Amino acid sequence: MVTELAKTENNYLSAFRAVRETSPTVPWLELVRASAMDRFEQLGFPSVHDEEWKYTNLASLAKQSFVPAVRREQVSVDAARFVYPETASTHLVLVNGFLSEELSNTTGLENVVAIDLLTAVADARYNKITRAYLARNAGYHNNGLAALNTAFLQSGLFLWIPKNVKLETPIQVTFLTDSDEPETAGFPRLLVVAEENSSATLIENFVSTRDEDYFTNAVAEIIVKEGARLEHYRMQLESNNAFHTSITSAELGRNSSYNTTSINLGGRLSRHDISVVMDNEGAECWVDGLYLIGSDQHTDTHSVIDHQQPQCKSHQLYKGILDGNARAVFNGKIFVRQGAQKTDAMQTNKNLLLSPQARVDTKPQLEIYADDVKCAHGAAVGQIDQEELFYLETRGINPELGRSLLTYGFAEEVIEKIKLESIRSQLDEIVMRQLNTQLESSE
Amino acid sequence: MLEIRNLHAAIDGNEILKGIDLTVKKGEIHAIMGPNGSGKSTLAKVLAGHPQYEVTKGEVIYEGRNLLEMSPDARAREGVFMAFQYPIEVPGVSNAQFLRLAYNEKRKHLGEEELDPLEFKDLLKERAKIVEMDASFMTRSVNEGFSGGEKKRNEILQMAVLEPKLAVLDETDSGLDIDALRIVAAGVNQLLTPDNAIIVVTHYQRLLNYIVPDYVHVLADGRIAREGGKELALELESKGYDWIKSAAQDSAKLNAAN
Numbered sequence: 001m002v003t004e005l006a007k008t009e010n011n012y013l014s015a016f017r018a019v020r021e022t023s024p025t026v027p028w029l030e031l032v033r034a035s036a037m038d039r040f041e042q043l044g045f046p047s048v049h050d051e052e053w054k055y056t057n058l059a060s061l062a063k064q065s066f067v068p069a070v071r072r073e074q075v076s077v078d079a080a081r082f083v084y085p086e087t088a089s090t091h092l093v094l095v096n097g098f099l100s101e102e103l104s105n106t107t108g109l110e111n112v113v114a115i116d117l118l119t120a121v122a123d124a125r126y127n128k129i130t131r132a133y134l135a136r137n138a139g140y141h142n143n144g145l146a147a148l149n150t151a152f153l154q155s156g157l158f159l160w161i162p163k164n165v166k167l168e169t170p171i172q173v174t175f176l177t178d179s180d181e182p183e184t185a186g187f188p189r190l191l192v193v194a195e196e197n198s199s200a201t202l203i204e205n206f207v208s209t210r211d212e213d214y215f216t217n218a219v220a221e222i223i224v225k226e227g228a229r230l231e232h233y234r235m236q237l238e239s240n241n242a243f244h245t246s247i248t249s250a251e252l253g254r255n256s257s258y259n260t261t262s263i264n265l266g267g268r269l270s271r272h273d274i275s276v277v278m279d280n281e282g283a284e285c286w287v288d289g290l291y292l293i294g295s296d297q298h299t300d301t302h303s304v305i306d307h308q309q310p311q312c313k314s315h316q317l318y319k320g321i322l323d324g325n326a327r328a329v330f331n332g333k334i335f336v337r338q339g340a341q342k343t344d345a346m347q348t349n350k351n352l353l354l355s356p357q358a359r360v361d362t363k364p365q366l367e368i369y370a371d372d373v374k375c376a377h378g379a380a381v382g383q384i385d386q387e388e389l390f391y392l393e394t395r396g397i398n399p400e401l402g403r404s405l406l407t408y409g410f411a412e413e414v415i416e417k418i419k420l421e422s423i424r425s426q427l428d429e430i431v432m433r434q435l436n437t438q439l440e441s442s443e
Numbered sequence: 444m445l446e447i448r449n450l451h452a453a454i455d456g457n458e459i460l461k462g463i464d465l466t467v468k469k470g471e472i473h474a475i476m477g478p479n480g481s482g483k484s485t486l487a488k489v490l491a492g493h494p495q496y497e498v499t500k501g502e503v504i505y506e507g508r509n510l511l512e513m514s515p516d517a518r519a520r521e522g523v524f525m526a527f528q529y530p531i532e533v534p535g536v537s538n539a540q541f542l543r544l545a546y547n548e549k550r551k552h553l554g555e556e557e558l559d560p561l562e563f564k565d566l567l568k569e570r571a572k573i574v575e576m577d578a579s580f581m582t583r584s585v586n587e588g589f590s591g592g593e594k595k596r597n598e599i600l601q602m603a604v605l606e607p608k609l610a611v612l613d614e615t616d617s618g619l620d621i622d623a624l625r626i627v628a629a630g631v632n633q634l635l636t637p638d639n640a641i642i643v644v645t646h647y648q649r650l651l652n653y654i655v656p657d658y659v660h661v662l663a664d665g666r667i668a669r670e671g672g673k674e675l676a677l678e679l680e681s682k683g684y685d686w687i688k689s690a691a692q693d694s695a696k697l698n699a700a701n
Contacts, residue, residue, distance in 0.1 A: 393514070396548045396552070401548070408534040408535065413535050
């Protein structure tokens with residue numbers, strides 16, 4: 001839909017002209033980028049007239065003149081502080097969307113391929129696979145944000161886990177925004193292909209060295225093939241002044257397993273579209289998330305779980321904690337297609353409002369076209385339970401501390417499922433800090 | 444230690460307690476009995492400071508201070524404890540974490556040093572023996588997924604950790620099988636000292652075989668209808684509550700007539 005906001009997109013168009021010269025690529029991808037730019041020019045940023053964007057208004061993002069970031073020759077950032085101890089020799093750092101070999105350490109990644117996506121596309125060994133999967137699930141024809149990201153595809157990461165490779169150590173991909181220029185836009189891109197019977201853990205984290213305005217528009221495409229297992233943590237820890245929009249689309253093979261947890265903490269405005277397509281029998285996914293935001297923050301999660309074949313299971317638990325005038329949106333769709341018998345789908349969204357000014361719009365949706373299925377969904381929005389609080393008070397815990405403890409407990413249901421110790425304790429710390437209390441972690 | 448004078452209390456405008464007088468001294472065990480709806484649990488909740496109950500008349504003096512002016516958490520730090528009839532589940536907060544927090548809040552209040560997690564673990568291990576609770580309960584969320592009996596034992600564990608001066612046990616025997624009842628009662632008995640006092644609120648005499656009261660008070664229609672020693676409980680067990688109820692009705696009529 002063309003909106004009145006479209007005029008400001010000329011910024012992106014002029015920047016796009018430079019992309020061809022600075023980051024030339026193979027002919028087919030040149031075509032894809034050009035066609036994506038065309039689509040973005042036609043579509044523009046989504047507007048609130050679009051049902052999927054009813055509660056999230058990108059007008060201020062569209063109005064601001066963000067400048068697409070360019071590759072930097074010299075990077076002088078201390079990226080080490082963003083690296084989890086578990087991934088000391090298995091981490092990749094992308095600065096403003098560009099892979100930095102200097103800041104990455106892949107010495108522990110001998111059995112996998114983790115290279116610049118644009119390099120992979122031109123490499124005879126990987127051009128087939130990248131061509132098959134790039135821009136396949138995160139289509140840009142009807143999505144302005146996917147189109148914009150695809151048009152500016154100049155680097156990114158290609159992660160390929162070969163058949164039967166079972167990784168013990170998690171892989172971390174850090175998307176870092178760092179720039180001397182104000183108002184930069186970055187377009188991180190990730191393509192993950194986990195081949196048959198492989199197994200891996202992936203951490204994506206979005207961080208920044210800056211507090212000023214910037215715009216991150218990310219796309220991750222994930223292919224989990226037959227019998228493969230992927231555990232995926234997504235940590236959105238942007239600055240509270242940032243705009244963050246991102247798309248995660250996963251495609252699951254027969255009897256594969258995909259377990260993902262999305263943590264959304266930063267950003268003045270953040271939007272995450274996550275979709276999981278199960279078009280092979282026997283796949284199973286866990287699509288969990290936690291958003292914890294305060295005043296002047298808005299977060300929106302749109303999730304689509306698509307059961308296309310029989311015998312697939314999906315489990316979804318999203319929890320939200322909102323303080324101040326924070327605003328959150330959760331929209332979760334589960335499709336059970338005709339013939340997808342023996343589907344088992346569970347979806348829950350629970351929200352805790354810590355202030356009377358906070359607001360949540362939650363909409364879980366089930367669309368079922370098969371008759372032998374087990375599906376349940378539910379949503380809840382509430383405040384701190386007064387009986388629980390009273391119980392804590394009768395044990396000598398003052399009401400303020402009691403509220404913090406209950407809020408912490410609310411978040412723990414998602415946090416405690418995380419299998420990586422350092423992420424768990426980082427989140428515990430963040431929750432405590434946000435709650436501004438003397439609470440200490442259980443460990 | 445505790446003096447309740449002419450206590451009246453209401454919930455949502457309905458008067459439940461209609462003039463309770465009760466004096467509890469150090470080292471004593473008092474049983475509050477009575478039929479359903481007589482106000483037993485209301486009395487316990489008013490003592491703990493439940494915000495839904497409004498005290499409309501009377502006073503409660505605890506250790507020389509006006510208990511009713513103290514917030515629920517301040518009462519707890521001063522040594523008042525209530526074991527809940529229906530203990531609340533607190534998802535996501537481990538039992539150990541919760542207990543240490545409560546314990547340290549009290550220590551801070553008393554000007555004592557807080558215990559770190561390791562020191563507290565030792566103390567908790569020691570206290571858990573009192574109610575024969577397994578270490579696995581300490582890492583689980585407070586009361587979440589606990590059976591009825593486990594919840595009640597967990598209440599007594601909290602009592603063991605917090606060492607209250609005045610413990611009010613609200614129907615701690617309800618829903619307990621005989622083995623759990625023995626464990627809970629034995630735990631409570633171990634915690635009784637010459638310096639503290641216990642009020643046992645119960646519908647049945649059964650628990651009083653194990654926790655033997657010095658005084659028994661029988662409530663009917665928001666008032667104390669009968670008082671006596673432990674033998675009163677036995678009398679109730681054989682006669683039932685009906686005779687107390689009719690006596691209470693008679694006295695109410697008498698009051699109204701006057």
